């Protein structure tokens with residue numbers, strides 16, 4: 548079984564890289580893509596565990612980008628056997644570190660702003676939760692736990708939302724910039740969970756293609772049979788490759804299982820990886836009878 552979309556606790560998942568590999572073994576997933584938000588740390592740490600467990604590990608990442616002011620998630624996959632030596636990937640890793648630096652810079656200013664508003668909150672506390680991917684949801688949790696707000700909703704509405712008084716600006720990559728960075732590194736740039744794209748996707752497609760996007764995540768645990776069919780059609784129409792995965796986050800999203808999605812709603816075809824240009828031996832690609 549293939550699953551090309553999962554998160555470890557290096558971003559917002561709850562499983563350590565080692566636990567995620569154990570989970571893959573348990574779920575019968577033999578080809579696993581780790582796509583942490585804005586970091587390769589989970590993938591890097593999982594490499595030896597995957598080798599030991601006999602799991603084919605796919606190097607991936609999920610970038611948060613902006614498209615017409617709205618958030619769009621973008622998956623990057625680095626499938627070349629020699630990808631770790633690929634010089635473009637070294638540049639991409641640097642680009643990712645720059646994005647993390649922009650986030651950390653924002654977090655420092657966000658802490659200053661929240662302290663100005665009278666909250667006793669520190670960067671250390673936030674980073675203890677979010678590590679390199681510390682974001683507003685972590686700040687919101689702390690505000691709730693310290694009793695400053697009743698719930699996460701109120702934390703955002705009153706302080707953290709773009710329109711609220713605690714908001715501070717962060718530079719975020721535009722969709723086209725993220726796609727270009729992935730493609731320069733020899734990666735596949737796939738539109739993550741297209742069902743969550745705000746606006747009319749069919750009419751956005753020409754623009755996304757022009758940016759260099761070359762795949763669509765047609766299979767995802769948020770998709771129904773009907774939406775999957777729609778995205779497969781769009782991929783076909785625009786000559787895009789197709790990717791798929793559960794978006795497993797461990798206990799952070801308890802309804803989603805690795806490989807099979809929500810109550811088995813995910814069914815990723817066995818030849819998906821070959822269609823992405825990975826050479827898979829004949830014996831491996833035959834369904835087990």
Ligand code: AMP
Nearest residue numbers: 681682683684700703704707708709717
């Ligand atoms: P950050 O990347 O640190 O700016 O945080 C962005 C994340 O905060 C998003 O991915 C959402 O999960 C969450 N978020 C942003 N705005 C809101 C909001 N108004 N209500 C709830 N969650 C939000």
Ligand code: ZN
Nearest residue numbers: 554559584796
């Ligand atoms: Zn996530």
Ligand code: FE
Nearest residue numbers: 609620739740
């Ligand atoms: Fe996402």
Ligand code: FE
Nearest residue numbers: 552554609794
């Ligand atoms: Fe994800």
